[in-house]
Amino acid sequence: MPTDPETTSTEAAVAILPALAERISAYRIEDLDDHARQLVRTAFTDTLGVALAGSGFPGIAAIRTAAGIAASENGSLVLGTAERVPALDAGLLNGVAAHALDFDDGNSAMGGHPSAMLVPALLALGEETDASVPDVAVAYAAGYEVMIRLAYGLNPAHYQRGWHPTSTIGVIGVAAAAARLLRLSTEHTAIAMAVAVSHSAGVKANFGTMTKPLHVGQAVRNGILGAKLAATGYTANPGALDHRQGFLTVYTGPDGFDSERIVAGLSGPPLVCSEHNPIKLYACCHSTHGAIEAAREIRRSPGFDAGRVEAVEITVDPNRMPHTDRPVLTEALSGKFSLQYVTSRALLAGTVALADFDGNAHHDPATLKLMGRVRVKPAAPGGPANSFTATVRTEQSDGTVLNATRGPHGSGSNAPVDPSLLRQKFTDCAGRVLPADRVTALSEAVMRFPDSGTTVRELMRLAEVHRPTNAKVTP
Structure with a gap:
């Protein structure tokens, strides 16, 4: 049978992934203005809190058993425990925890939850690599840029077709964030995202079941995996987004996307300096x-x-x-x-x-x-x-x-989240699994984010949950 040239061509009409990779590879902490730092601070505080509260979700134990996840002395923390596992597995489990209660932040352009994807990934990989808090903040901005830009060009068609953008778009953003944290070259960053394109999954038909948070956990894991593979020299098509049979056409149809919107204004400030992620007051959609x-x-x-x-x-x-x-x-x-x-x-x-x-x-x-x-x-x-x-x-x-x-609380406003409201939500959520003194210490640490010289490893020590054997966690 003759080979179909359209299925083997590596041409990329717009070369979106390389363009995005070039932009985010240049990010530095100095690029984050006060608005950006507030957004990142809120994202890590809110997501870590809701993930701790969600760490007792029954699906997490089921995943650990089914996947055969074993402890690793030098791994990354599994939230709700004092145990560590390889970063890929920590990303999976903590990603599920972050979305289990549907209490995590959102973004209207994305039609999903950026921080439930980025924060568990960067905490897991950041602990493994002993990254600093400022490094993680920059990586968040990089992954966020990719997610929101893709959403600009894909939605509302992508969302209306039944895809779950948190995971379908988010996995590509996680790969970008992980690549930035690993300081991959521009070329390898594009490859990391291209690998992640083939892991894009999640349909809205599974909303309201245990599988919805699994979308997030699996996408967090696969985004990290994409970056790790790219670091080894693994190959993928950097035109995987805009190829005739690539992500844009396959996931939205030939007329459902606007590739120009994805790359418009790439020379401007990072989107984290202007976008807005309202936090939730209620643990539902x-x-x-x-x-x-x-x-x-x-x-x-x-x-x-x-x-x-x-x-x-x-x-x-x-x-x-x-x-x-x-x-x-x-x-x-x-x-x-x-x-x-x-x-x-x-x-x-x-x-x-x-x-x-x-x-x-x-x-x-x-x-x-x-x-x-x-x-x-x-x-x-x-x-x-x-x-x-x-x-x-x-x-x-x-x-x-x-x-x-x-409208939802905070909708239509770019005003920063009230710090007292954020702190109270964190205290309520983290207090479901941590003692009061540890909640206070962890709250103070994340509320200084990202203007802190601490490392992710030091931060995660504060999040350890030590409990007697067989003790139950309130889901």
Whole structure:
């Protein structure tokens, strides 16, 4: 059979990966302005906290058993323990922990969670290489640049097709970050990302199951692997993104991407100096947070009586619906992707808590009763594109009608996260597995990030969890 030249050609019409590699290989700590340092500080503080809280996720033990992961004396910390394993395995397990609660930060352009990918990868690889905190901060900026630029050119088509951008785009960003931390050449950095392209995976059909955080863990591991392979001289096609049969066309279709947007303005400041990652106040899909905020506002309104609510209408951007219009829950985790569930909880309790996604919380009779009265509908055409804003309307048996329209906390604002809010969330999350004195010490260390002379290895010693044999961790 003759060879198809289109499947073997290594041409790259735009040469995106080499262009990105050249840009991020030049990054230095001096390139990070105050906004960038705040973003990085928030990313590491928030992600480390939620990963510690998520370290008791049952899926982690299952993965360790299934993958046969063994301890390594000189490895990297498995969060929630004092045990160390090879960096690839630590990246896998800690990546799952970072996303297990769906409490990690987000980015609207990416349509996903950049820090759940980058932070576990850089902590694992940084501990293995005894990297400094400033080095890790620069590597975060490098990986972030790649992720967000790819999202600029791929979304919304990529997201709408059912891909999970956190992992599909994130694995390439992790490879870039790991390559920068390993100080690979521009050529090898492009190869690292090209290797990662072939590990891009994750579909939204698995949202609300144990497999969603596995998307993140596996992508973290494979991104690190791509960089490590490139360092050995491993080969891959640097045109793997823009080849006729490369990532852009395969994952979005021939008309679903804009390659020029990916490389536009590469000579400008790093995107970490201008982008924004809102942190979550609720441990569920960010697409539901606008409805939660609107429901909380209604609950505070004079005349509201949850016991008299006969109908609830939630109006959201159509892009929010495919993964969050979920009137029936199969397990507690699926509540994280149910507008009906989280809005009902907010109307009944005034907030949405971690415990709402544990055990049999989704069987609560009052919540199920109210969920049966909730209808989700798409917003009319002509509004803001890909909006996370939601409108909630309640009707009561006494004739009271209440409306509220809200976006997620922090949406539409580039103001830095309130340090007291960030510290409180970290304390609440880390305190699920660490004693109070260790929470305080670790909090002080990460809140100085990246303006610290400490190393990742020193930082991770503060995150060790020492507990009696067979002690249980609250998931």
